[in-house]
Amino acid sequence: MNKNTLSAENRTKTLLSVVLGIICVIYVLPVLAVVINSFKLNTYVKSDTFAIPTGEMYAGFSNFIKGMTFGNYPFWKSVAFSAFITIVSTALILLFTSMAAWYIARVNSKFCKTIYYLCVFSMVVPFQMVMYTLSKTADTLKLNTPWTIPIVYLGFGAGLAIFMFVGFVKSIPIEIEEAASIDGCGPLRTYFSVVFPMLKPTMISVGILEIMWVWNDYLLPYLVLDINEYRTIPIHIQYLKGSYGTVDLGATMALILLSIIPVIIFYLACQKHIIKGVAAGAVKG
């Protein structure tokens, strides 16, 4: 390789770095705006959106206090509902879809193939296409409370989760399960003592994806739940609007910041596992 091609390669690399850097900034900017504006007085949010809140613009934590106490619906209740729905939904998804995926991957029948392709297909159907019939169905089946809405999430989350679990189970040598059955395990025992622990990397990555989705989801709970009684955090933020469409942007930003902090912390803590889990199914170990 001579000098010219080397420098050409370097030029491409530099160009790529710049382009990717710009894309990164574009992605980070809205988050940054939320952080900055949550500490800014409401009147300056619109006029000086990207200004650092100093001097008279700086609002301290007043936006946070205002956001949490605004209106007649207590913020802690929204947090509790959000947390409950997220945890229960994710737990249901992990337990049931991993079991289903194990069955689909191991039993070679037309029934299993059909279910598998239905699940994969469900991933490409946009939520907006089914949301009205869904909210009606959920009402009829009394799935419109925070205690029952995890079942709806189970249905929507199953597609991706089964797809990922099936991919991973197929990479586990079947001899391990055969060894378990010779060692004295029935199907349930084989699942809980042998298969479940081996699924851990995929469990973590599916879990993270589902938690982020359910926690941030706005449309589904908005359509299904009775808004006067049950609000999740995204709905709570939406209701910071005053009666004539006046919006306290500072308070809104503050609550948005509060709501994304757990997700960001969670994501950073589990980042390593996400990559591991997504790659786990791809390469035979």
Next chain:
Amino acid sequence: MAEVSLRHIKKIYPNNEKKKGKKGEPQKKSNLKVTAEGVVAVDDFNLEIADREFVVLVGPSGCGKSTTLRMVAGLEEISGGELLIDGKLVNDVAPKDRDIAMVFQSYALYPHMTVRENMAFPLKLKKVPQDEIDRKVNEAAEILGITEYLERKPKALSGGQRQRVAIGRAIVREPKVLLMDEPLSNLDAKLRNQMRAEIIKLRQRINTTFMYVTHDQTEAMTLGDRIVIMKDGEVQQIGTPQEVFDHPANLFVSGFIGVPQMNYFNAKLVRTGDKYTAELDGKKIEISAEKQARLLAHNVESQDITLGVRPEHIALFGEGKDMFHGTVDVSEMMGSSVHLHLQSLGQNVIVIVQTMDLQGVHHDGIKIGDKIAFTFGGNVVHLFGKDGKNLEF
């Protein structure tokens, strides 16, 4: 600690040819029989295994040896016939209730458990008291020399160590039958030899019946009390290693057992009264009295035959009247012996020559292109009829 009887065992995989047929030619993997019911993977397998016997199933890949073993384990359904362990019919008994243990080629250890937990797992499921579990695991670990790895996870072990753990997990249960499915195939050559020796030692120490599957004839010869040679789902011969080596039942067995392969010649068997001679290239080979008697007992007539001679039974000589002549084509130095590939009688003939005889004289003077003469006696020839069967059987 049990006898195992396999009576007319059969395995048929239901036919999926219809579906495949649409896409193109029906895919035929091997020479397995295809009937209306499906592909016959194992056909009419009969074997009585005595208590504490070590039986090796050997054959090329796809011959049904693993399928047979898996049927004994209960991992594969039995399509026909009877399987008895300790006199009890177990055709429809779940694997866990058959009191067997199995060692897999891929080790099949539980990756999330330590070596100790792996070995204790079957005992825990049997609800054996904890102190007894500890005692048994420690004992097995000592036999296999893995005591120092007990607290490690399988991924921190080498292939040989993993296979020891797998064997350990199998023997802690003190099963009636210990099944091994190509346990050494994933190991490198040196480790394989070492583990083979350890299995022989292990066998002396534990009281159990062994069924061992391999495609490696050396493993089969060295380990087995008896060998079952299979091909295309059918048993070709059952016998002790010496029996199958000395008296192969057919061409396939004669070629499968023994390295390098037996040499085959197109020859003639001539019967004059009650006397038999083989004729090869116009030269007469006197057949030994023992073989004569067996041929006579079967009333074998004069016919064209395939004459088989093992490379180690061919002797090199100087010139002589009844010698065959050949040119050295390839010479493979093995250390203690040289494998010579000769061009002779219009075909390739392999001869094994010891490099040093008992007097310490080296025989390393043979070069490629040399013309040499060889011969073999009538006691070492194998006579196969046109259908490939040994005429002595």
